[in-house]
Amino acid sequence: MIAVDFESWCRAQLDTVESALSAWVPLQAPAGLGQAMRYGVLDGGKRLRPLLVLAAAEAVNGSDGEAALRAACAVELIHAYSLIHDDMPCMDNDVLRRGKPTVHVQFGEAQAMLAGDAMQALAFEVLTPEQGVPAVLQARLCALLARSAGHAGMAGGQAIDLASIGVTLDEQSLRDMHHRKTGALLQGSVLMGAACGQASPAAWLALADYGDAIGLAFQVVDDILDVTQASETLGKTAGKDQHANKPTYVSVLGLDAARQHARELREKALAALSRSHLPDVQRLTDLANKVVDRDC
Amino acid sequence: MIAVDFESWCRAQLDTVESALSAWVPLQAPAGLGQAMRYGVLDGGKRLRPLLVLAAAEAVNGSDGEAALRAACAVELIHAYSLIHDDMPCMDNDVLRRGKPTVHVQFGEAQAMLAGDAMQALAFEVLTPEQGVPAVLQARLCALLARSAGHAGMAGGQAIDLASIGVTLDEQSLRDMHHRKTGALLQGSVLMGAACGQASPAAWLALADYGDAIGLAFQVVDDILDVTQASETLGKTAGKDQHANKPTYVSVLGLDAARQHARELREKALAALSRSHLPDVQRLTDLANKVVDRDC
Numbered sequence: 001m002i003a004v005d006f007e008s009w010c011r012a013q014l015d016t017v018e019s020a021l022s023a024w025v026p027l028q029a030p031a032g033l034g035q036a037m038r039y040g041v042l043d044g045g046k047r048l049r050p051l052l053v054l055a056a057a058e059a060v061n062g063s064d065g066e067a068a069l070r071a072a073c074a075v076e077l078i079h080a081y082s083l084i085h086d087d088m089p090c091m092d093n094d095v096l097r098r099g100k101p102t103v104h105v106q107f108g109e110a111q112a113m114l115a116g117d118a119m120q121a122l123a124f125e126v127l128t129p130e131q132g133v134p135a136v137l138q139a140r141l142c143a144l145l146a147r148s149a150g151h152a153g154m155a156g157g158q159a160i161d162l163a164s165i166g167v168t169l170d171e172q173s174l175r176d177m178h179h180r181k182t183g184a185l186l187q188g189s190v191l192m193g194a195a196c197g198q199a200s201p202a203a204w205l206a207l208a209d210y211g212d213a214i215g216l217a218f219q220v221v222d223d224i225l226d227v228t229q230a231s232e233t234l235g236k237t238a239g240k241d242q243h244a245n246k247p248t249y250v251s252v253l254g255l256d257a258a259r260q261h262a263r264e265l266r267e268k269a270l271a272a273l274s275r276s277h278l279p280d281v282q283r284l285t286d287l288a289n290k291v292v293d294r295d296c
Numbered sequence: 297m298i299a300v301d302f303e304s305w306c307r308a309q310l311d312t313v314e315s316a317l318s319a320w321v322p323l324q325a326p327a328g329l330g331q332a333m334r335y336g337v338l339d340g341g342k343r344l345r346p347l348l349v350l351a352a353a354e355a356v357n358g359s360d361g362e363a364a365l366r367a368a369c370a371v372e373l374i375h376a377y378s379l380i381h382d383d384m385p386c387m388d389n390d391v392l393r394r395g396k397p398t399v400h401v402q403f404g405e406a407q408a409m410l411a412g413d414a415m416q417a418l419a420f421e422v423l424t425p426e427q428g429v430p431a432v433l434q435a436r437l438c439a440l441l442a443r444s445a446g447h448a449g450m451a452g453g454q455a456i457d458l459a460s461i462g463v464t465l466d467e468q469s470l471r472d473m474h475h476r477k478t479g480a481l482l483q484g485s486v487l488m489g490a491a492c493g494q495a496s497p498a499a500w501l502a503l504a505d506y507g508d509a510i511g512l513a514f515q516v517v518d519d520i521l522d523v524t525q526a527s528e529t530l531g532k533t534a535g536k537d538q539h540a541n542k543p544t545y546v547s548v549l550g551l552d553a554a555r556q557h558a559r560e561l562r563e564k565a566l567a568a569l570s571r572s573h574l575p576d577v578q579r580l581t582d583l584a585n586k587v588v589d590r591d592c
Contacts, residue, residue: 029447030476033455037447085413090384090405109386110458113409114451117381120416121446128439138435143424150417151325151333155410159329162406180326 006286010051013072017050018042020073024126029118036107036115037122041080044098048218048291049075052189053196055283056207059276062197066132071141071192074123078149079185081119084112086158120149140195148188157181161246169247175216182222183215190214190284199278206276210269210284217265218291223248224258225294266292302582306347309368313346314338316369320422325414332403332411333418337376340394344514344587345371348485349492351579352503355572358493362428367437367488370419374445375481377415380408382454416445436491444484453477457542465543471512478518479511486510486580495574502572506565506580513561514587519544520554521590562588 004012025041027034050072057068087094087102088109095105104112127133127141147153157180164177190211194204227250249258269288273281300308321337323330346368353364383390383398384405391401400408423429423437443449453476460473486507490500523546545554565584569577 026447029455030452031455031459033447033452082413085409088386088409090409111455113381113384113386114455114458116413117378117416118447118451118455120413121442121449121451124420124438124442125446128435128442130439135432135435138438139424139431142420142434142438143426146417146420146424150421151322151329151414153417155414155417156326156329159325159327159407159410159414162410163327 006283006290009283013051013054014047016069017047017054017072017076020069021076024073025077025119025122032107032111033114033118036103036111037119039100039106040084040103040112040115041077041119044100045076045080047076048287049079049185049189051287052186052211052214052284053193055287056190056193057196058193058283059207059278059281060194060197060199060203062193062195065196066129067134067137067141068193068196070126070129070133071145071196072189074126074141074145075148075185075189075192077119077123077126078145078154081116081123082149082154082158082185084116084119088112091158091162123149137195141192144188144192144195148184153180153184153188154182157184164247166245167247169252171252174247174249174252178216178219179212182219183212186215186218187211203276203278206272206278209272210276210288213265213269213272214288214291217262217269217288220249220258220262220265221292221294223250224255224262226250227255262292302579302586305579309347309350310343312365313343313350313368313372316365317372320369321373321415321418328403328407329410329414332399332407333415335396335402336380336399336408336411337373337415340396341372341376343372344583345375345481345485347583348482348507348510348580349489351583352486352489353492354489354579355503355574355577356490356493356495356499358489358491361492362425363430363433363437364489364492366422366425366429367441367492368485370422370437370441371444371481371485371488373415373419373422374441374450377412377419378445378450378454378481380412380415384408387454387458419445433491437488440484440488440491444480449476449480449484450478453480460543462541463543465548467548470543470545470548474512474515475508478515479508482511482514483507499572499574502568502574505568506572506584509561509565509568510584510587513558513565513584516545516554516558516561517588517590519546520551520558522546523551558588 022042025038053072053075054063054068057063062068083097084103086092087097088104095102103115123145124142128138157177160177161181190207194207253261266288270285273284318338321334349368349371350359350364353359358364379393380399382388383393384400391398399411419441420438424434453473456473457477483504486503490503549557562584566581569580
């Protein structure tokens, strides 16, 4: 299974995810809604969440069949809808995303809000096909996704984020915010992948720990990149958290300690993989390295 | 089962739904998100959708157990989130709903958007408990709800609604818009109830027709009330569709023909119930009458 190198594996997975998203995000949705949805999710993004789903599914021999691909696309739809809503004027008021005008700049605020709403529903539609995925697994995937995306996960984290503008947070509070805002869906991606195959209870817990560490590491690195890189490289407005007076790992820990923290989280993630006793966790190892090493 | 009269039945169901929603919509969600969610869904609304779920479940002997109650609460969460987003300044910009300030007026636009987003996720969380509802039924309910709420249903209808401001629609286009915008979730409510029990294929189709007719009837009556009633009675801003220059059944058909059309749709709904050959459709009959007769 590990015959191809990591970059080739990523490219192959991303092609498959892109084709599936293109097939499932409906061009024919009425009154321009389909165009706005497709603009918001196709042709862009690092697709880290789908890669985590697919790598975790491979690690538990669950990558055959449609379930893992559907789960990969569903988490990406949730992620993409959250970006659309997050960029809107009443939230972060951002005009640039993945190097392109944001959805509300391109299609108007009302259409952007509806596109996000429809993409959340579509995520659950993708998880519940008439055939191709056992009903028990459909229910499990819906349960994991709903909890990752909702008040206890991503949406709750965004509420804390909103309330924290201009507020001094200690590291624990910052960790709690990111645990929900970014971590929940990244961990959810790993667990949705794991649900597609056979994971022992011990492997499940280890993968949950892996997802947790990866989720925090991702946010720490994001905060570092926000201050060290230019907008052209990021494809989104750089320094925006700093300008919005939002607490970040860099503002709380300082740049050097933040970099050190990211490396420690990678070690935690790799230790969890080793605890899983799964025979082949190379893709998940590669993804942990990819998260931490992306240009910081 | 029909020992209690319709009004008593409604009150008992509504009490149960209100208690369940109050238990499931989390006060403890962070940073005020829980308060905004609860404000948006508790203590208000006619709860027509939950009543349709529960009446349909009763008609197919599916009202035992938790599934129907969970489905009833899930559709109400979707309905309530759609109202929160619909009321926002970038959509209908409405300040009054159910006699109270709208959620964005009370909590700010960002929190209102997040509350709606979290409520959509919560609907799917409510449908996928760890126990109490068979997994196969969980998957079926998620599938029905996602399709009713998404691009092919409610969200798609709202996109048409947005695009139709100031546009002259013929009756067919108006019907298509409402079919999605309001009809899909009302029909979805009936079918989610029907999924909780044993419906023959013929009964399923008949209930789908019933839900379709009820859905359109509801919108026709809504359009009539929008021009014939004062804001105080409606609990929301009256005449707003007229002022927003949106096409309505009244503007397209005229008031008398719209009233006649509502009565015809009731007849269609009742004819469908009779085709279902279900032994007891009294609650569904009562609900059809309630939809058409509400003060117009």
